[in-house]
Amino acid sequence: MLRDITLGQYYPSGSVIHRLDPRVKLAGTLVYLISLFAFRSVEAYVVATMFLASMIWISRVPLKFMMRGLKSILFLLLFTSVFNLFLVPGETVVRIWKLKITDAGIETAVFMAVRLVYLIIGSSLMTLTTTPNDLTDGLEKALGPLKKVRVPVHEIALIMSIALRFIPILMEETNKIMKAQMARGADFESGNLIQKAKNMIPLLVPLFVSAFRRANDLAMAMEARGYHGGEGRTKMKPLEYQKRDLAAYLILAGYVLLMFAANRLGIVPALF
Amino acid sequence: MGIVKARKLAFDYVKLDEEGRVESRSRAVDDVDLDVQAGDFIAILGHNGSGKSTLAKHINALLVPTEGTLFVDGKDTRDESKIWEIRQTAGMVFQNPDNQIIGTIVDEDVGFGPENMGIPREEIWQRVEESLKSVGMWEYRSHSPNKLSGGQKQRVAIAGVVAMRPKCIVLDEPTAMLDPNGRKEVIRTVRELNRREHVTVILITHYMEEVIQADKVFVMEQGKIVMQGTPREVFSHVEELKERRLDVPQVTLTAHELQKAGVPLPNGILTIDELAEELRKVRKS
Amino acid sequence: MAIRIEHLNYVYNEGMAFEKHAVRDVSLEIPDGQFIGIIGHTGSGKSTLIQHLNGLMRATSGTIYYNEENIYAKDYRMKDLRSRVGLVFQYPEYQLFETDVFTDVCFGPKNLGLSGEETEARAYEALRLVGLKEKYYRKSPFELSGGQKRRAAIAGILAMKPEVLVLDEPTAGLDPRGRDDILDQIAKLHKEQRITVILVSHSMEDIARYVERIIVMNQGQVMYDDTPRRVFAHYKELEQVGLAAPQVTYLMQALHDQGWPVKTDAATVEEAAGEILRALKNG
Secondary structure (H helix, E strand, O other): OHHHOOOOOOOOOOOHHHHOOHHHHHHHHHHHHHHHHHOOOHHHHHHHHHHHHHHHHHHOOOHHHHHHHHHOOHHHHHHHHHHHHHHOOOOEEEEEOOEEEEHHHHHHHHHHHHHHHHHHHHHHHHHHHOOHHHHHHHHHHHOHHHHHHOOOHHHHHHHHHHHHHHHHHHHHHHHHHHHHHHHOOOOOOOOOHHHHHHHOHHHHHHHHHHHHHHHHHHHHHHHHOOOOOOOOOOOOOOOOOOHHHHHHHHHHHHHHHHHHHHHHHOOOOOOO | OEEEEEEEEEEEEEEEOOOOOEEEEEEEEEEEEEEEEOOOEEEEEOOOOOOHHHHHHHHOOOOOOOEEEEEEOOEEOOOHHHHHHHHHHEEEEOOOHHHHOOOOOHHHHHHHHHHHOOOOHHHHHHHHHHHHHHOOOHHHOOOOHHHOOHHHHHHHHHHHHHOOOOOEEEEEOOOOOOOHHHHHHHHHHHHHHHHHHOOEEEEEEOOHHHOOOOOEEEEEEOOEEEEEEOHHHHHOOHHHHHHOOOOOOHHHHHHHHHHHOOOOOOOOOOOHHHHHHHHHHHHHO | OOEEEEEEEEEEOOOOOOOEEEEEEEEEEEOOOOEEEEEOOOOOOHHHHHHHHOOOOOOOEEEEEEOOEEOOOOOOOHHHHHHHEEEEOOOHHHHOOOOOHHHHHHHHHHHOOOOHHHHHHHHHHHHHHOOOOHHHOOOOHHHOOHHHHHHHHHHHHHOOOOOEEEEEOOOOOOOHHHHHHHHHHHHHHHHHHOOEEEEEEOOHHHHHOOOOEEEEEEOOEEEEEEOHHHHHOOHHHHHHOOOOOOHHHHHHHHHHHOOOOOOOOOOOHHHHHHHHHHHHHHO
């Protein structure tokens, strides 16, 4: 059953964003994340909010899925907010026993929280609209120039895509071995940390043995099918920019310009 | 013209100690002569450890003979400069369906071989389509291999080899890990490839029901070829096969039991219809 | 009455997109000492069903009684059940992990909290029962052949002294020699130790010789539950669900259709040959 769970969190809705070249999405996400750090005015964040909202709307991925990514950082979010709220010096607004909340504290807390949430949603948007496969291809192509400085880009991409193929298989295998050992009375739950780690041996040894056997088999199968490195290989699905990708790049450039402009407006005084 | 030709082929697995000195040798294939004609469907039968898989890996030049020679389509497998040509001529399908699929999507996996060969993109797509259609997996082209059944995965693996347009396909126990339906699927696919596209097939297996329709059967034991002939010839030696602890079709066994009880039946009965026909003759007389 | 299953249902991923009803209203009685074969193609629910027998999987609904005790009762000792119902998974050799075979076989009894002495005694006994030669006891499990590894893995379960032994496709991937050896060993075990054996397989021919009762599973349900001969009589229905009766069943059917006065329910080669001889003498 574990094989049914798609790795990552791809949500197929077939929107324009799904169909974009992965390089565009990689660049877009990167630019967006940088912009969140580079611009700190309220106006800029209004633009960033509108941009993110429209991208989510275009992607047709339900908001519920976007929020999933937030669950894992909920604790971090609360922690930093509380931290900022009480510890940033400034004019005291509220006083609770010995703790005081300052105006700057509120500002920072809200700002940091918003930034963190946007960061997560922004990158979720990419993984939700791009298959892991496309992502690997995009990375390989985008990092292509690094080949000149002897970075084994093709190999790295190949390793990533093989990992993508085998992770579900190994997950299922883990489940099987775990059950087999439980049938022999193994206990994976109780005991302290050291005890628990020790109890994992009957699971980990067979898993490693199996992973190595698979790696060995796979290497042989690849060799038998004529694999001899990236040299002289052709690609059946090469990445080629379409018109929509160009349009996307233009929109991205527009977004950056807008951010600059918004930042300089200065209607609301800058936060820092 | 023979497509695979082995002369006095022998192979040793060599175990080295930590300093790289030879610690022990064990002979896996011993003095094997093998001739396969283009377009043949041959089967190699034998237990695990009989050397049949080791022999198979020679045909794809994954292993090179310790002694003797092996020519694939006229090319000596010891000649390193020919290695990629040989691998293109003789494709190989392995036992574990999960461990030989490289792509995360069916069509990408089938394209892997042609990509390695440096074939232009349009032609790769054409080959992918043709080979997926020839194994009946075209509808699954955009599926993830993880969601296919064992038999379907093996058919994808076969398509991956077919896309390289080999003259010969070596299948090393392709059905050992499959259920009966998957086994039938794979054998049917292979037989059709042989019949329709005249691809030479070398099927390594330990299931006797898969060798019955082969043109020629070789039985291996302890690295040597110990029996060979048409299926009928091989399966007429019921006692010898039993001694070697190989399976014999139930019909053949039944005929053999009847023979022992004095019923005059010919040797090498392989199918139900044959036995029924022969019994009818006996009953008449 | 060792095991009684009542209206067992199991649903994977209930309420989700991938929901699958793997076991559907199965009721079975498994008395002590029987040798049973469970047959079904991949996805018929047979593997899911047997994982319920030792509590590894918990039914969505329905109950299982082991020796008249409800295993889903609050104070039921599940760990106890795991040792009483030994479950050998498919390709069990993949669970071997210790540095040598003997230590690996000790893993089960050790988990039961037995003394070192008792554990070792049981390991010896189990290894003897599966017919593994003593020279392999101190070898790494990874140095053994496929058939030997599988024996070692089965010994790992036997060392827990189960009252019921369930084996999921114990012959998968073995060659005919390995397959016959394992099946013979299991049959011997059943005879000598008088334990209940449940053999899961997709090959009718393999198990027809051994078992006294065959349960055919299809789409999560019990399709037939009878003696091999009576089950094979339904060969046409079996074919429709992707299973096949042994080849001799088809032979006898063909002869019968051609007017031979033979009974069609032969399940083994010996029975078939005997039946044909009888017909030849009489006719």
